[in-house]
Amino acid sequence: MSSSVQAQIQVDVPYESPAEASLLSRPEGYGYQVVGDSTTQSLLVKGNQERLEWSLVDDSNHLTLRWPQRSAPPLPALLAAIEGAFACYPATVALRLQLPTVVHANLCAAGIAVKDSHGELWAYAELFWQLPTLWLTSPSMCAYPQQPILENGKRHPRRPPRPSGTVYQRHIPWLNATLSFRVLDLELDLERFNRWMNDPVVAHFWEEQGDLQQHRERLESTLQNPSVVPLIGCIDGEPFGYLETYWAKEDRIGAYYAADDFDRGWHVLIGEAAFRGRPYVAAWMPSISHYLFLDDCRTQRLVIEPRVDNAKMLRNLAQCGYAHVKAFDFPHKRAMLGMQLREHFFNERSWIPLPPHPGSAPRPDPRFTL
Structure with missing residues (x-):
């Protein structure tokens, strides 16, 4: 899978740095404010009745989104967290997910995530941005x-x-x-x-x-x-x-x-x-x-x-x-x-202007690095 973004528009206003990144996400009609903090390596997802904190760990090779609880997170909040992680680190091609195993099959069936040969769960930007429920206000099933x-x-x-x-x-x-x-x-x-x-x-x-x-x-x-x-x-x-x-x-x-x-x-x-x-x-x-x-x-x-x-x-x-x-x-x-x-x-992730971050490069596709 190519990770080139060379065909995209260069803009004068870059993305915020990961330490300051925030996003308004609307999965399935729910509104969430997503705030990423690179200092604490955390991602906060705030809804009307929810305040959910995730770990968002950047180890230079892969970005990992980890849900710290044993019970499964609400699906809309999970979608908001994934969108927020990609927004915080827009050069990321694939996001590793660490979630309770009970949700794995449903996420894979919906195209939200993919399991690799080692049994690890990944969200691919290329797939994720084809999910209509995050951006269409009345998506057809x-x-x-x-x-x-x-x-x-x-x-x-x-x-x-x-x-x-x-x-x-x-x-x-x-x-x-x-x-x-x-x-x-x-x-x-x-x-x-x-x-x-x-x-x-x-x-x-x-x-x-x-x-x-x-x-x-x-x-x-x-x-x-x-x-x-x-x-x-x-x-x-x-x-x-x-x-x-x-x-x-x-x-x-x-x-x-x-x-x-x-x-x-x-x-x-x-x-x-x-x-x-x-x-x-x-x-x-x-x-x-x-x-x-x-x-x-x-x-x-x-x-x-x-x-x-x-x-x-x-x-x-x-x-x-x-x-x-x-x-x-x-x-x-x-x-x-x-x-x-x-x-x-x-x-090519054409929704991202070039460059997503000064000096950053797309992360490698884990299918070719694991």
Whole structure:
């Protein structure tokens, strides 16, 4: 397993040091404040009714999370502790778990942990970040049933109903803030969308300037399209941008490459100038990829088609792991087909900006060192 993180965005604001690291975790809808202390080698997980202290031992070769009691910890608190350990030491590829044996089988069955040939239990970042219950607000317990349908001359799977409200949230350590995506609300977001579309920076690439009525009609049409989910990106609840996600097979891009049934794509505009800096790009760009991969476990590829002259966007996409596959001509623009693979995103841990800690290097995969 590769542990390279060289394709990721470099940000000006690094992670906090392990001695100061903290995280807001929300496994299964529970809220936990997780605080790691490298001096005492401990991890404190605090919930509404819980205050659980773990050992988090860094021996330079491996990071070990140890539960000190004989009884099993609550599963949500365990998930929060694992997320917190990875946040405290973001270069960690695999976390050794020392837990009561009674929980081992269930953790392995759920993909939370894996046993090695020596019988030791490990949580892999690559697997852990594919667990939807930590970041999706209403995760589905299984994939939406598959039924092929013919619609507008295109054969594709029937899509699930559009969600509502907040669909994804993630604490961003280098911003010390929560990033979230919520489904666009026409009445709540129309004026904001209109202002954003008429911003000269946005208008240069989107070319959709107009009045409120034009944008109302535009959003009404979008909301009537079952293959599109329009989202508003927020930092600590403050809206900063619009992200339009879609199923690629039904979209115009599907005619320009061999689209699979569960490929997803997205468009974006950052409407608030204060949120256009690199630390914010390093937060929202990997997070929209993360959300779309979590939303359906069958999605193996993400695509995007920015204009070929949008050099800044193309650079950011490349730094977030999107390959520039080819340039091609839409009727209205010359575009670049960008593509992100599920395997690449999770294997390379693309949610982590480069470097995770000054001077740190990814820890070795224990499968090759034990």
